[in-house]
Amino acid sequence: MRNSKVLRYPISFVARVLVYISAAITVFMVFFLLGYIFVNGIPHLKPELFHWENTTKNNSMMPAIINTFIMMIMSLLMAVPIGVFSAVYMVEYAKRGNKFVHFVRVTTETLSGIPSIVFGLFGYLAFVIALGWQNSLLAGAVTLAIMVLPLIMRTTEEALIAVPDSYREGSFGLGAGKLRTVFRIILPSAMPGILSGVVLSAGRIAGETAALIFTAGTIAELPNSVFDSTATLAVHMYSLLNEGLHMEDAYATSVVLVVFVLGMNGLSKLIASKVGTKKER
Amino acid sequence: MSDKRYTINRISDRTMHILFFICACTSIFAVAVICIFIFAKGLPAIGEIGIFEFLGGTEWRPGQEKFGILPMIVGSIYVTAGAIIIGVPIGLLCAVFMSKFCPKWLYKIIKPLIELMAGIPSIVYGFFGIVVIVPQLRSLFGGSGKGTLAASILLGIMILPTLVSVIESSLNAVPESYYEGALALGATHERSVFFTVLPAAKSGILAGVILGIGRAIGETMAVVMVAGNSPVIPESLTSNVRTLTANIVLEMNYATDLHEDALIATAAVLFIFILLINVSFSLFRKRKG
Numbered sequence: 400m401r402n403s404k405v406l407r408y409p410i411s412f413v414a415r416v417l418v419y420i421s422a423a424i425t426v427f428m429v430f431f432l433l434g435y436i437f438v439n440g441i442p443h444l445k446p447e448l449f450h451w452e453n454t455t456k457n458n459s460m461m462p463a464i465i466n467t468f469i470m471m472i473m474s475l476l477m478a479v480p481i482g483v484f485s486a487v488y489m490v491e492y493a494k495r496g497n498k499f500v501h502f503v504r505v506t507t508e509t510l511s512g513i514p515s516i517v518f519g520l521f522g523y524l525a526f527v528i529a530l531g532w533q534n535s536l537l538a539g540a541v542t543l544a545i546m547v548l549p550l551i552m553r554t555t556e557e558a559l560i561a562v563p564d565s566y567r568e569g570s571f572g573l574g575a576g577k578l579r580t581v582f583r584i585i586l587p588s589a590m591p592g593i594l595s596g597v598v599l600s601a602g603r604i605a606g607e608t609a610a611l612i613f614t615a616g617t618i619a620e621l622p623n624s625v626f627d628s629t630a631t632l633a634v635h636m637y638s639l640l641n642e643g644l645h646m647e648d649a650y651a652t653s654v655v656l657v658v659f660v661l662g663m664n665g666l667s668k669l670i671a672s673k674v675g676t677k678k679e680r
Numbered sequence: 681m682s683d684k685r686y687t688i689n690r691i692s693d694r695t696m697h698i699l700f701f702i703c704a705c706t707s708i709f710a711v712a713v714i715c716i717f718i719f720a721k722g723l724p725a726i727g728e729i730g731i732f733e734f735l736g737g738t739e740w741r742p743g744q745e746k747f748g749i750l751p752m753i754v755g756s757i758y759v760t761a762g763a764i765i766i767g768v769p770i771g772l773l774c775a776v777f778m779s780k781f782c783p784k785w786l787y788k789i790i791k792p793l794i795e796l797m798a799g800i801p802s803i804v805y806g807f808f809g810i811v812v813i814v815p816q817l818r819s820l821f822g823g824s825g826k827g828t829l830a831a832s833i834l835l836g837i838m839i840l841p842t843l844v845s846v847i848e849s850s851l852n853a854v855p856e857s858y859y860e861g862a863l864a865l866g867a868t869h870e871r872s873v874f875f876t877v878l879p880a881a882k883s884g885i886l887a888g889v890i891l892g893i894g895r896a897i898g899e900t901m902a903v904v905m906v907a908g909n910s911p912v913i914p915e916s917l918t919s920n921v922r923t924l925t926a927n928i929v930l931e932m933n934y935a936t937d938l939h940e941d942a943l944i945a946t947a948a949v950l951f952i953f954i955l956l957i958n959v960s961f962s963l964f965r966k967r968k969g
Binding site: 408410411412415417418420421422424425426428429432433435436439480481484485487488489491492493499502505506507508509510512514515516517520523525529545548549552578602606607608609612636637640649653656657660661664668 | 689692693696697699700701703704705706707708710711713714717718721769770771772773774776777778781782790792793794795796797799800801802803804805806807808810811812837840844868869870871873874894897898899900901905925928929932933943944947950951954955957958961962
């Protein structure tokens with residue numbers, strides 16, 4: 400029976416096989432990529448790699464890991480308030496179908512399409528050269544803040560739109576003003592969605608290289624001030640690959656980087672799924 | 681008393697309203713400032729080099745003041761085209777699988793895997809390219825293994841998650857009645873999917889492909905690792921290639937004067953490419969809606 404179906408519709412059969420093969424290739428790629436990096440990297444995770452200071456001998460990634468956290472916190476401190484507030488304006492304040500809102504959407508989309516190397520070059524020209532900040536933590540953090548701004552804006556907007564109108568009406572009905580409604584009712588109920596976007600942005604910051612090489616620089620040491628060069632983990636890995644001398648260390652570093660970034664993404668999904676269950680209630 | 685409080689509330693309402701508005705302007709401001717910085721430094725450089733020498737020159741020799749970026753433009757186009765040729769068929773069919781063939785239990789496994797793939801940093805993809813793809817190509821075709829083919833394969837893999845998620849959602853947006861109608865007319869499941877659902881999702885699929893092109897052309901760190909990076913127009917699939925993005929990353933560290941400005945002009949050309957891609961993306965997506 401099955402056989403005759405194959406013979407009667409050979410093209411359908413071929414199409415089905417191709418679809419299965421493509422899906423298998425995609426899934427295989429994910430496993431192969433991650434598997435390869437973990438299998439080759441985990442054996443090279445030595446305690447020296449987590450030494451507090453990075454020297455030419457140990458290639459320690461500990462300073463780079465700490466730098467990554469510092470970079471994440473600094474960029475998010477700038478990007479989150481601006482991103483969240485602008486989303487509040489777009490959803491809560493602007494009138495529907497407003498031309499300005501449309502224009503902001505278009506520019507935000509443009510911003511999210513700009514390649515990270517162009518951000519890097521812009522950061523170099525604007526902050527490192529024009530403002531004279533040198534290769535510094537601050538220059539890198541501001542560049543990355545601009546880069547993740549569209550992501551935070553979009554996720555926050557979606558979270559705000561998902562808040563039911565009855566919440567707003569209820570709050571207004573009880574005599575609360577617009578501002579109180581936004582801060583006491585709308586933002587708290589949209590918090591999981593916003594948080595998931597923030598964590599996702601943190602993941603992007605941790606994985607970013609091209610925008611940081613020319614802005615934050617490549618010195619893998621802890622910064623003494625915001626004007627010191629600060630290499631994050633991804634940039635540290637880039638330097639290791641560029642030297643090409645310490646492939647084992649590069650493997651090990653890539654394991655930590657992948658775990659770090661994918662952990663962030665997983666956390667973001669976990670937070671977002673909390674929203675889903677809340678909404679069903 | 682309550683009157684006073686009311687006024688204070690009104691004032692803070694106004695101030696916050698203005699603050700929110702200013703924040704909403706930030707992204708416009710950011711795009712404007714980026715444009716100004718890149719073009720204000722890039723365009724005079726193009727003028728100094730000469731637009732035809734810059735865009736049409738085949739020689740990039742900063743030491744001799746020769747700044748022709750045609751090899752890089754061609755290189756970017758080759759590599760992106762290669763990525764599309766490799767990535768789109770697999771991505772499209774994988775999206776079809778996810779949308780129309782996949783049992784629910786399997787979907788719950790595959791969907792997160794593809795999202796995982798989207799999250800991997802590009803430097804890690806580049807590393808994977810160096811340690812896996814390049815040696816394989818070297819043993820297959822000889823030579824260094826780096827070049828157009830290696831970069832195309834790597835980018836083809838990197839754009840898969842983008843392609844799959846955009847195409848899948850556009851397939852899901854096609855009304856179920858199209859598929860059911862085709863089935864009722866006696867078509868097989870595959871025929872209904874490929875000849876009614878796919879054509880109906882055409883503009884969404886195209887939007888996905890355009891987004892993939894944008895990703896591929898703007899990708900830097902992964903490409904620079906596997907492309908070989910000689911600034912000449914590649915003769916074959918396995919010969920070295922340098923993209924626009926790679927040109928910037930490779931030389932920005934030590935460039936000075938006109939050389940530096942020429943690199944910024946390279947970024948300006950890349951920026952124009954990306955803007956064109958963005959505009960066509962939003963056009964295609966609008967047509968869908």
